[in-house]
Amino acid sequence: MTDLxxxxxxxxAMRRAAIQRGVVAxxxxxxxxxxxxxxxxxxxxxxxxxxxxGAMAGQTKFxxxxxxxxxxxxxELGESCAIQETERAIRTAVQAAQKMANVRVDHVIxxxxxxxxxxxxxxxxxxxxxxxxxxxxxxxxxxxxxVPDIGPGREVLHAQPVNFALDHRSGLIDPRGQIGQRxxxxxHMLTADTAVLENLIYxxxxxDLELAGLASSAYVSGMSALVEDEQELGAACxxxxxxxxxxxxxxxxxMIYADAVRLGGDHVTQDISKGLQVSMSVAERIKTFHGGVVxxxxxxxxxxxxxxxxxxxxxxRRTVSRAELIGIMRPRVEEILEEVRARxxxxxxxxxxxxxxxxxxxxxxxxxxxxxxPKILGQGVRIGRPLRVQGLPQATTGxxxxxxxxxxxxxxxxxxxxxxxxxxxxxxxxxxxKRAVRWFRDNW
Amino acid sequence: xxxxKDPAPSRMAYRMNRLMLTPRFRLFLRYGLPVLLIVAxxxxxxxxxxxxxxxxERVAELRxxxxxxxxxxxxxxxVETGSPEIEAExxxxxxxxxxxxxxxxxxxxxxxxxxxxxxxxxxxVQIRGGGVLAVTVVERVPVAVWRRATGLVLVDxxxxxxxxxxxxxxxxxxxxxxxxxxxxxxxxxxxxxEAAAPVTERFRALRRMGERRWDVLLDRDQIIMLPEDDxxxxxxxxxxxxHAQDLLARDIVAIDFRNPRRPVLxxxxxAMQENLTTRTRVYEAVVE
Numbered sequence: 001m002t003d004l005x006x007x008x009x010x011x012x013a014m015r016r017a018a019i020q021r022g023v024v025a026x027x028x029x030x031x032x033x034x035x036x037x038x039x040x041x042x043x044x045x046x047x048x049x050x051x052x053x054g055a056m057a058g059q060t061k062f063x064x065x066x067x068x069x070x071x072x073x074x075x076e077l078g079e080s081c082a083i084q085e086t087e088r089a090i091r092t093a094v095q096a097a098q099k100m101a102n103v104r105v106d107h108v109i110x111x112x113x114x115x116x117x118x119x120x121x122x123x124x125x126x127x128x129x130x131x132x133x134x135x136x137x138x139x140x141x142x143x144x145x146x147v148p149d150i151g152p153g154r155e156v157l158h159a160q161p162v163n164f165a166l167d168h169r170s171g172l173i174d175p176r177g178q179i180g181q182r183x184x185x186x187x188h189m190l191t192a193d194t195a196v197l198e199n200l201i202y203x204x205x206x207x208d209l210e211l212a213g214l215a216s217s218a219y220v221s222g223m224s225a226l227v228e229d230e231q232e233l234g235a236a237c238x239x240x241x242x243x244x245x246x247x248x249x250x251x252x253x254x255m256i257y258a259d260a261v262r263l264g265g266d267h268v269t270q271d272i273s274k275g276l277q278v279s280m281s282v283a284e285r286i287k288t289f290h291g292g293v294v295x296x297x298x299x300x301x302x303x304x305x306x307x308x309x310x311x312x313x314x315x316x317r318r319t320v321s322r323a324e325l326i327g328i329m330r331p332r333v334e335e336i337l338e339e340v341r342a343r344x345x346x347x348x349x350x351x352x353x354x355x356x357x358x359x360x361x362x363x364x365x366x367x368x369x370x371x372x373x374p375k376i377l378g379q380g381v382r383i384g385r386p387l388r389v390q391g392l393p394q395a396t397t398g399x400x401x402x403x404x405x406x407x408x409x410x411x412x413x414x415x416x417x418x419x420x421x422x423x424x425x426x427x428x429x430x431x432x433x434k435r436a437v438r439w440f441r442d443n444w
Numbered sequence: 445x446x447x448x449k450d451p452a453p454s455r456m457a458y459r460m461n462r463l464m465l466t467p468r469f470r471l472f473l474r475y476g477l478p479v480l481l482i483v484a485x486x487x488x489x490x491x492x493x494x495x496x497x498x499x500x501e502r503v504a505e506l507r508x509x510x511x512x513x514x515x516x517x518x519x520x521x522x523v524e525t526g527s528p529e530i531e532a533e534x535x536x537x538x539x540x541x542x543x544x545x546x547x548x549x550x551x552x553x554x555x556x557x558x559x560x561x562x563x564x565x566x567x568x569v570q571i572r573g574g575g576v577l578a579v580t581v582v583e584r585v586p587v588a589v590w591r592r593a594t595g596l597v598l599v600d601x602x603x604x605x606x607x608x609x610x611x612x613x614x615x616x617x618x619x620x621x622x623x624x625x626x627x628x629x630x631x632x633x634x635x636x637x638e639a640a641a642p643v644t645e646r647f648r649a650l651r652r653m654g655e656r657r658w659d660v661l662l663d664r665d666q667i668i669m670l671p672e673d674d675x676x677x678x679x680x681x682x683x684x685x686x687h688a689q690d691l692l693a694r695d696i697v698a699i700d701f702r703n704p705r706r707p708v709l710x711x712x713x714x715a716m717q718e719n720l721t722t723r724t725r726v727y728e729a730v731v732e
Contacts, residue, residue: 070451088452095453095461104465206455208462 008156008419015212015411018107023065024212024411025094025105028404029086029112029200031075031243031266032362035396035404036093038066038101039411062412064391066101068093077243077262078114078217080199087203094207109213109411111403112200113244115192117157117216119257119347120148122187133166133175133183139421141185150191157197157216158190159418162254171252187418190216190258213411218246218258220406224386225360225399226250234352237384238340238377239402240363242266245336246403247343249352254415257347261339265363268332275328276320278308290322293330294368299323333366337376344377358384362400511545518575519543525581529607530563534579537561546571554579562605587634589618590627591649603630622661623652632675636660639679643692657702667698678704 018024019041026037039062070092074085098104124145128137142161150156164172166180175183197214204211222237234251243264249257268291273283290304299322308316349355357377359369364383373381386405388397396404453461463469490496510516519542523531537557540549551569558567558579565582572578586598586606596609598618605627609615619637626633633650636658640647643662651659658675660668670678678701686692691699695715700708711719 088450091455091458092452095458098461098465102465104462104467208459 005419008417011211011213012420014107014210015109015414018109018210018212019411021107023101023103023105023107025097025108025209026404026407026411027090027093027108027110027204027209028217028401028407029075029080029090029110029203030072030217030241030403031078031113031264032072032241033069033400034072034075034089034093035069035401036067036090036097037064037392037396037404037408038097038103038105039063039408040065040101040103041412062390062408064389064393064408065103066097066099067393067396068096068100069396070096072242075114075243077264078112078241078260079193079196079243080203083199083203083206086199087206090203090207094209106208106210107212108204108209109215109407110200110204110211111215111217111220111407111410112192112196113217113239113241113246113260113403114262115157115196116262117218117246117258117260118150118154118191119259120150120189120191121256122146122148122159122189123184124187125182125184128166128181128183131179133178133180135176136422137183138164138176138185141183142187142418142421145185145187147189150189153194154191155194155197156189157192157214158188158219158255158415160188160254160415161418162186162188162252162256173252188254188256190219190255192216213414215407215410216246216248216258217241217403217406218248218260219255220410221246221360221386221402222248222250222255222406223409224406225358225384225402226356227387228253230354230356230358233354233356235354235356235358236344236349237358237360238364240264240336240359240361241403242362245340245361245363247340249344249347249349251352257349259343259347261336261343263332263336263339265361267336268329268363268366271328271332272325276306276318276325277315278306282307286325287329290325291329292322292326292367293333293372295323295326295330299326329366330372333363333369333372334376336363337373341376355380357381360384360386360399360402362398364399511547516546517543518546518549518571518577520575521577521579522572523579523581525579526583527563530561530581530583533561533563534558534567534581538579540577543575546575549577563607565600586615586618588630589615589620590630591620591622592624597627599627599630601630601634603627619647620649621652622649623655625655626650626652629658633658635676636670636679639676639683642683642687646692662692666692666696669698669700669702671702671704674704 015024022041024039024041026039028035041062070089073089074080074082080086094105122145124141124143126137126140126144141164163170163186164175165184166172166175166178167182172178201211218237218239221239225237226235231250231253234249236247236249239246241264243262243266245261245264247259247261248255269280269283269287272278272287273280276283276286278286286304286306302322303319304322304325306318306320310316355378357380359373359381360383370381370383383399384402385397385399386402389405389408392405521535521538521540521542523534525531525534537560538554549571551571555567555569558564558569558581563584565584567582568580570578584600584604584606587601588599589609589612590597590599596612598606598609598615600606612620621630621633629652636650637647640660646662648661648663651661653659657672658670660670660679662668668679668682681704682691682699682701695712696709697712698710700710
């Protein structure tokens with residue numbers, strides 16, 4: 001655990017350095033596209049010194065000065081399967097964004113959707129040292145959480161304190177300075193596959209970029225697609241990406257659960273490709289131009305030119321009705337949504353006070369999804385787009401950029417993680433001496 | 445359909461692109477590299493001695509062409525002074541071959557050379573329009589004739605040598621001073637001579653004794669010995685005595701004023717004899 005702590009702290013230091021320099025790149029390596037945004041941090045108007053635990057380096061205002069998107073290569077199910085290809089895609093996106101920003105970026109904050117994220121709820125309790133809760137008490141409380149066996153080949157991606165309880169009072173956001181004896185904390189830990197993370201880190205290193213932060217794309221999409229009320233009252237964000245569909249549940253502005261279904265828009269395209277006997281690119285074009293999930297009588301008469309370049313005239317001049325296309329797409333979309341429903345049920349989403357579900361991501365743009373999704377996920381479903389950030393080009397404001405925009409917010413206002421607190425001194429050599437001092441103080 | 449070209453930049457192109465976006469590198473490209481190239485080019489060119497010499501020659505040639513333009517040439521010299529001797533001497537001493545470029549004339553050196561002449565108190569040298577080198581000379585005014593072992597010489601009020609003199613008779617209007625070191629004290633000598641105005645007709649010369657005090661030499665070989673200090677006052681006292689008692693008209697060889705509080709008269713032998721005779725006669729008359 002210690003070296004994870006160290007590496008995450010090193011990443012935080014890198015992020016602070018990047019923000020000090022004023023320029024940081026945001027990289028969303030997805031299955032269907034690689035998006036790179038370049039943020040410039042300027043202005044320290046909203047410096048909240050000592051207010052809350054967050055607000056690192058006092059930098060809050062940022063502006064997107066460069067944006068580029070390229071077709072992703074060598075990524076399947078959100079995981080890099082061909083390192084060289086992924087690296088080329090990243091290079092393309094980063095170079096184009098740098099060209100637009102006319103600035104060189106050295107630090108990158110990346111997110112990944114694959115790696116089979118798994119959520120764990122942790123709880124820890126400590127007795128407060130003295131009367132007032134101080135920062136080291138919080139750190140001790142976090143350190144006292146019993147870490148479950150996350151299995152071999154897994155790495156902790158997020159470890160966020162989501163709730164503090166002091167004696168009988170629960171739901172504290174920041175317990176520091178409060179008076180009490182028993183401090184309990186709940187922590188949400190998200191793990192991901194080490195190999196997937198390492199592949200991504202390796203790609204970035206090959207591109208001469210320093211990693212200044214890593215986030216789960218399910219988490220950051222939630223940050224950008226959910227409005228504040230939804231985050232506060234409880235909501236699930238479903239990021240329907242190309243290779244995976246991530247879902248994250250928020251309550252009280254904290255993520256309490258995240259998971260990913262290894263199904264996405266690319267599977268719909270594959271189905272079309274197989275069903276209509278066309279190439280993937282043709283299938284993708286047909287899906288985006290004519291796709292849908294709710295068939296009407298009109299769609300039987302709506303014939304679509306399939307097209308193709310096989311050279312076989314008969315084959316290339318086929319037409320399909322839109323109803324047929326919908327017949328291919330709908331079962332797959334339903335499957336994805338049912339899988340998501342199952343994950344939400346497993347997470348106990350129905351017990352949340354508010355059960356808003358927000359669909360975002362590229363695959364959420366299928367026409368008719370807003371009619372299909374409530375049938376499977378229940379009422380309170382809306383299609384969400386990421387919130388607007390300053391300087392973002394119009395082309396990158398779509399639902400497909402939810403995680404990229406969320407990553408911008410994550411870069412500007414990171415949630416406090418376990419490694420943002422100092423390691424409790426009890427783990428060090430001073431432990432026995434401190435214990436002796438305490439014993440003396442208690443007995444005389 | 446043609447296969448599409450890979451849009452991804454190669455690793456090398458990507459690195460190059462990032463390098464070009466580095467502000468420091470761009471600054472170097474904009475300023476450092478041109479400076480470096482120019483310095484390198486110049487130093488390579490100048491590493492050959494023949495080229496360096498050729499350049500120096502070209503520069504010298506160009507400079508000479510400018511200097512020798514008629515606007516800068518000096519063709520004649522004008523000496524503004526009272527006496528033709530000094531003018532001749534100045535022309536003699538200034539080694540200028542006309543025509544000459546004004547860039548080659550060192551006016552300060554010329555002025556110093558002119559001021560080297562004894563008869564010149566100060567001089568100014570300037571180049572006037574029309575290529576004229578004008579030397580303006582302020583002469584020294586001789587105030588006394590100084591007789592030295594080497595001969596007669598005229599000196600000015602500061603005791604500076606003006607010019608040698610062939611015969612005393614040439615400048616009878618100037619007083620004569622004698623003795624080693626007399627030239628250095630000309631000013632005092634003049635004051636003494638002024639104080640001796642009542643006996644101007646009898647005045648012969650002023651002699652510096654042992655480079656510390658003056659003797660006034662009158663005709664009939666009379667000598668007035670003056671003290672080291674305050675010689676002028678002493679001279680005035682002698683003149684007062686003379687005025688009151690007609691001292692100098694008497695048969696006296698010397699008036700010794702070296703100690704002003706105890707002046708001593710030295711009578712001539714005849715006067716001494718006369719005095720003795722008179723006294724004896726008076727004594728005998730008293731005794732009888």
